[in-house]
Amino acid sequence: GNDGNSGISFSQAFKTLGKALSVVSSGNKILLYAGRYYEGELVVPNSGSAGNPIVITNAPDEKPVLDGTDTAFTPSWVVYDAINNIYRTATTSLPTHAYIDGVHLFHYVSLADLVSKAYGEPGYYVDGTYMYVRFLADSSPGSHTITIPKFSRSLILDGKSYIHIIGTEFCYYGYSNPAGNYTSRPKAIYINNGSYNLIDSCFFHQTNVGVDLRRSSNFNTIQNCSFNEGNKSTMDWNGVKYGGVNYESGGVVFFDSDISNEGNVIRHNTFTNMFDGSQPGTCWNGCIGVTKNMDFHNNNFSEMSDDCISLDGVGTNVRVYQNVMKDFHTGISVAPMGGGPSYIFRNVLYNNAASSWNRSNPPASTFFKFNVSTTTTTDWVYLYHNTTYTDLY
Numbered sequence: 001g002n003d004g005n006s007g008i009s010f011s012q013a014f015k016t017l018g019k020a021l022s023v024v025s026s027g028n029k030i031l032l033y034a035g036r037y038y039e040g041e042l043v044v045p046n047s048g049s050a051g052n053p054i055v056i057t058n059a060p061d062e063k064p065v066l067d068g069t070d071t072a073f074t075p076s077w078v079v080y081d082a083i084n085n086i087y088r089t090a091t092t093s094l095p096t097h098a099y100i101d102g103v104h105l106f107h108y109v110s111l112a113d114l115v116s117k118a119y120g121e122p123g124y125y126v127d128g129t130y131m132y133v134r135f136l137a138d139s140s141p142g143s144h145t146i147t148i149p150k151f152s153r154s155l156i157l158d159g160k161s162y163i164h165i166i167g168t169e170f171c172y173y174g175y176s177n178p179a180g181n182y183t184s185r186p187k188a189i190y191i192n193n194g195s196y197n198l199i200d201s202c203f204f205h206q207t208n209v210g211v212d213l214r215r216s217s218n219f220n221t222i223q224n225c226s227f228n229e230g231n232k233s234t235m236d237w238n239g240v241k242y243g244g245v246n247y248e249s250g251g252v253v254f255f256d257s258d259i260s261n262e263g264n265v266i267r268h269n270t271f272t273n274m275f276d277g278s279q280p281g282t283c284w285n286g287c288i289g290v291t292k293n294m295d296f297h298n299n300n301f302s303e304m305s306d307d308c309i310s311l312d313g314v315g316t317n318v319r320v321y322q323n324v325m326k327d328f329h330t331g332i333s334v335a336p337m338g339g340g341p342s343y344i345f346r347n348v349l350y351n352n353a354a355s356s357w358n359r360s361n362p363p364a365s366t367f368f369k370f371n372v373s374t375t376t377t378t379d380w381v382y383l384y385h386n387t388t389y390t391d392l393y
Contacts, residue, residue, distance in 0.1 A: 040151025097174025227251030340380025
């Protein structure tokens with residue numbers, strides 16, 4: 001492709017999705033052909049309409065990949081600390097996440113913690129001048145590939161509605177570190193005050209959050225997608241919880257907001273190898289936003305270090321049903337789930353000792369979590385016809 005082309009036929013294809021987005025309007029369809037598109041922070045400039053959405057989709061039988069990797073990062077490793085097997089390379093980049101051989105490499109927020117291996121994890125530390133790495137099993141860098149992201153987000157739907165995103169892979173979006181703010185959340189798709197959008201048949205991995213919805217984002221549907229954050233499920237539990245970098249976020253997240261959302265549907269998705277699977281609750285500690293009239297159903301979860309579904313927050317007519325969860329720390333958390341009523345029914349939750357999953361600390365599991373240590377209380381949560389099983393004890 002060539003961004004100087006017209007973009008109206010295969011022979012006149014654009015080179016980048018960014019160029020295609022700059023010219024689309026209601027009723028247009030963007031066909032993505034196979035290839036790896038190293039693009040990010042792409043703002044969808046226009047909304048579609050009820051009968052004429054803007055569609056971003058894979059071309060028939062094609063597998064496009066939107067990749068946030070920083071292709072300019074070419075490390076040159078030298079020994080920094082031979083006793084502790086730490087290497088470093090010069091870089092001014094401050095990535096929130098980094099990847100080793102395609103999966104997450106634990107981010108230490110101090111060089112001292114990396115040197116002491118505070119959480120028992122191989123990992124990295126960055127200071128704006130160097131990137132320091134302690135490799136797997138204290139091995140040498142030559143047997144591994146380290147990559148870092150360039151972008152925090154792939155697609156941004158800010159106030160945009162009737163956008164359909166279909167059949168696309170998203171990966172390696174993890175640069176969200178303004179001045180050391182490691183608690184910020186990288187994500188692939190960001191929907192802010194956007195409604196009637198569709199995310200369908202996409203694959204998200206190593207994006208931290210797949211789809212992040214905020215404020216009055218209403219009547220969006222996320223379906224038939226796969227989310228995988230390998231190797232978060234085997235990271236040290238305390239390291240994720242208290243290490244200072246936000247690894248907790250799930251595949252689909254509703255961010256705390258003083259504005260309510262309603263009518264969103266999350267269905268027929270698969271969540272694997274994550275810390276939290278999904279956080280569809282919102283505003284769990286004193287703000288006034290409410291998740292209303294949400295349907296979360298027929299999703300599958302496996303290998304979760306913490307919650308499969310975290311409903312923590314405030315909700316009204318939230319319905320969670322016919323989901324299957326296996327090998328987790330907590331199945332469904334309503335700690336707290338204020339407001340109500342909320343309905344949790346016909347879900348299957350089980351932990352299997354025969355699983356090959358290497359559970360991280362702590363191993364003890366619960367099916368439903370209700371304990372509250374916030375200003376919000378748990379109110380009017382109804383559980384019907386759920387099936388639970390474990391042979392761990």
